[in-house]
Amino acid sequence: MKKKLRSHDWFGKDDKxxxxxxxxxxxxxxPDDYFRGRPVIGICNTWSELTPCNGHLRDFAxxxxxxxxxxGGFPLEFPVTSLGETIMKPTTMLFRNLASMxxxxxxxxxxxxxxxxxxxxxxxxxxxxMGACSVDLPTIVxxxxxxxxxxxxxxxxxxxxxxxxVKEKTLNxxxxxxxxxxxxxxxxxxxxxxxxxxxASTMACMVESLxxxxxxxxxxxxxxxxxxxxxxxxxxxxxxxxKEDLRLSKILTRKAFENSIVVNxxxxxxxxxxxxxxxxxxxxxxxxNLEDFDKIGSKIPxxxxxKPSGKFLMEDFYYAGGLPVVINELKKYLHTETITVNxxxxxxxxxxTICYNREVIAAVExxxxxxxxxxxxxxxxxxxxxxxxxxxxxxxxxKHRGRAVVFETMEDYHIRIxxxxxxxxxxxxxxxxxxxxxxxxGMPEVGNVDLPEKxxxxxxxxxxxxxxxxxxxxxxxxxxxxxxPESAIGGTLALVKNGDMIxxxxxxxxxxxxxxxxxxxxxxxxxxxxxxxxxxxYVKLYINHVQQAHLGADLDILQGxxxxxxxxxxx
Numbered sequence: 001m002k003k004k005l006r007s008h009d010w011f012g013k014d015d016k017x018x019x020x021x022x023x024x025x026x027x028x029x030x031p032d033d034y035f036r037g038r039p040v041i042g043i044c045n046t047w048s049e050l051t052p053c054n055g056h057l058r059d060f061a062x063x064x065x066x067x068x069x070x071x072g073g074f075p076l077e078f079p080v081t082s083l084g085e086t087i088m089k090p091t092t093m094l095f096r097n098l099a100s101m102x103x104x105x106x107x108x109x110x111x112x113x114x115x116x117x118x119x120x121x122x123x124x125x126x127x128x129x130m131g132a133c134s135v136d137l138p139t140i141v142x143x144x145x146x147x148x149x150x151x152x153x154x155x156x157x158x159x160x161x162x163x164x165x166v167k168e169k170t171l172n173x174x175x176x177x178x179x180x181x182x183x184x185x186x187x188x189x190x191x192x193x194x195x196x197x198x199x200a201s202t203m204a205c206m207v208e209s210l211x212x213x214x215x216x217x218x219x220x221x222x223x224x225x226x227x228x229x230x231x232x233x234x235x236x237x238x239x240x241x242x243k244e245d246l247r248l249s250k251i252l253t254r255k256a257f258e259n260s261i262v263v264n265x266x267x268x269x270x271x272x273x274x275x276x277x278x279x280x281x282x283x284x285x286x287x288x289n290l291e292d293f294d295k296i297g298s299k300i301p302x303x304x305x306x307k308p309s310g311k312f313l314m315e316d317f318y319y320a321g322g323l324p325v326v327i328n329e330l331k332k333y334l335h336t337e338t339i340t341v342n343x344x345x346x347x348x349x350x351x352x353t354i355c356y357n358r359e360v361i362a363a364v365e366x367x368x369x370x371x372x373x374x375x376x377x378x379x380x381x382x383x384x385x386x387x388x389x390x391x392x393x394x395x396x397x398x399k400h401r402g403r404a405v406v407f408e409t410m411e412d413y414h415i416r417i418x419x420x421x422x423x424x425x426x427x428x429x430x431x432x433x434x435x436x437x438x439x440x441x442g443m444p445e446v447g448n449v450d451l452p453e454k455x456x457x458x459x460x461x462x463x464x465x466x467x468x469x470x471x472x473x474x475x476x477x478x479x480x481x482x483x484x485p486e487s488a489i490g491g492t493l494a495l496v497k498n499g500d501m502i503x504x505x506x507x508x509x510x511x512x513x514x515x516x517x518x519x520x521x522x523x524x525x526x527x528x529x530x531x532x533x534x535x536x537x538y539v540k541l542y543i544n545h546v547q548q549a550h551l552g553a554d555l556d557i558l559q560g561x562x563x564x565x566x567x568x569x570x571x
Contacts, residue, residue: 003245006137006564007040007074010111017569021111030074038074039242041235042112044103044132046124048082053121053193053200056222057144060231064116064142067235073114073242075235078106080131083123085200093470094442096123096130096276097546097555098538100283103131108564112137114242116234120144120193120222122473125203126276129212130554133283134561136249138241140341141212142234143204145222146314147192152183156316158196158307158474192222195314196307198473202269206277208323209263211251211340215349219322221315237342246343252284255335258296259346262333265300265373266326268309268391270473271481274374275443278552282559290385290550294376294509301367302391303329305360308476309391310368312360320360321353328353329364377480379511380520381466381492381502384484384550386511392476394462398506401514402429402464406498409434410446418453426455429464429502433493434530436468436486437546437553441533443468448475464504466511468493468549480504480511482549488530489548495523 005012010021012035022035043064047057061077068075081099083092107115115132119125119141132139150157169175175183193200204218214234220227257277264273274293281288303326306312317323327334327350336347355361362368369391377386390398405424407413413432416422424430430449437443448471450456451463465479468486485491492513496502501514513520534540545555 005037005039005242006113007111011035011040012037017571020571034074038072039113039239040111041068041073041075041114041116041238041242042107042110043075043077043116043118044106044128045077045079045118046082046120046128047079047118048084050087051082051084051121051124052086052188053084054082054124054144056191057118057120060118060142060144060228063228063231064118064235067232068239071236071239073239076112078110080106080128083121083127085122090440091442091444092123093444093553094539094542096127097542097558099123099127100130100134100558103128104134104562107132107135107137108562108566114138114238115140116238117141118144119203120200122199122203122272125200125207126280129207129280130283133248133252133280134558135564136247136284136561137564138238138244138246139212139248140214140234140238140241141207142231143207143213143218145192145204145220145224145227146195146201147188148190148221148223149195149313149315150187150189152186156313157183157187158194158313190221190223194474196474197268197270197304197309197314199270199272200473201314202264202267202273202473203276205263205267205269205323206260206273209260209327210256211338211346214342215340216322216324219314219318221318241341244343246341249284251339251341252280252286253338254286254288255338257281257286257288259334259338261293261297262300262330263323263327265297266302266330267304267323268302268306268372271374271387271389271471272473274387275470275482275549275553279554282552282554283561285560290376293374297373298375299371300330300333300373301364302369302372303362303364303367305362305368308474316357316360320357321355324350324353325355325361329361375506375509377506377509377511379513381496381511381513382483383492384548386466386480386483388478388480388506390506393478397462397464397478397504399504400464401501401503402427404429404431404496404498404500404502406431406496407433410440413449417450420454422452424452424455426458426460426463429466431493431496431502432465432467432469433487433496436483436488437549438543439468439486439488439530439533441539441543441546443470443549443553445470445472447471447481448477448479466493466502484548484550486548490524490527490529492520494527495520
């Protein structure tokens, strides 16, 4: 028996409401057969001129529509909140959950049988996937793709990675204002998202490794014609997924999440991967915790030689064979039987791949680094956990004891960090407070703060930095992030004072504030919570309901899903 389409409740009935739903749609010129049994495919578009990385997705929507129509579907594009990482203040992470709500409710409230998610910039991928998970319809992701390599004076330049070097280049390498301008013009020279293995590229690899894209979709540059082909084929495939009732919950199993953790380690993915994957798991109902990322991913070899952990960029990665080569190399670590959006298993999709450049993609037997992934730290400074990305850190600092130099807020940091009288040296540990989910609010990418000017002039390249914030996936350094519980709600980080000794031992997964328990309790008793950063609107809702980093920083009221059934009509 043929399954009734969800959209039938809008377009398939010959009653008053069927008349209403169809007649208003006819003003756009749709022929009668579009309302008679064609699967309605919602094309969820994160295009916005305020989101430069997604500026090409308006054109991509038309290509997807072409594929949907070819396969006998009825394509309907709809916009959702778009999140421009390089533009929005105070941080797009504050609005990730809002965008997920927008996505979820748009899908649920409308006559949609299957969904295509057009994504690109960092938060547009996890937010739309989170929202789609809470409805659980057949869904496919079309990643917007990375930019072409940046160019500057004959060298390749990462559109994200160079940002973090501007201060150092100006102070130590005599870069002039003209040099910086030339670099500014040449870093982002085509459509697409950041082309280092930053968060946008990591998210593209995440959705492919979860099985939510057609094979090979993650790494194709945005301006490559093959990206358009992939978009059209995705439009065709989503119609078949609706007919097969291949929903997100059938693809996003615990094994799929484990596969994604393995792949993320091998590509040197962003630390933001953790917080987004945890949130996605919470929406689809898969048990996943912070320790899983260490247990499953920390012993995986690093295979991809991309900035910020390596040398190359996403365009080079694609030409070398892209993510399919990596997944094929990793098969002994993966659950190859897991199903993907094309109806085939991981083992079937990623077979007989060819690597065209072993300098970019290493073989699993000869990796760039043996134990990559992300290390999860525990200790009295982070009772619920903190994280560090060893592949982007300095080996000499992985075991270290240093004196804390504390900045109570981001504004405090900006005022004092370059003060020549600041009592700090390269052995100190920079501690930044109140940049967590509640404290900032929104948990911005400020954990990889610049080093003091006086130390940069001495040639110091790295120091340990600790915060309850996040770090851009394009950045590197010995940076401890996502300290939980955060300082704004009374986590131990709130109690650290200048001069306290902090001990880091990554091998032992330890982060410890070296003061007596009695002193810690005394400070805790005297601690006063900061005033909330908002008194109204979405930000107030966010502050009241956001979960801590180790839980994915989703809103507690958004955990799980509401499904796709709407029981009441509009009249």
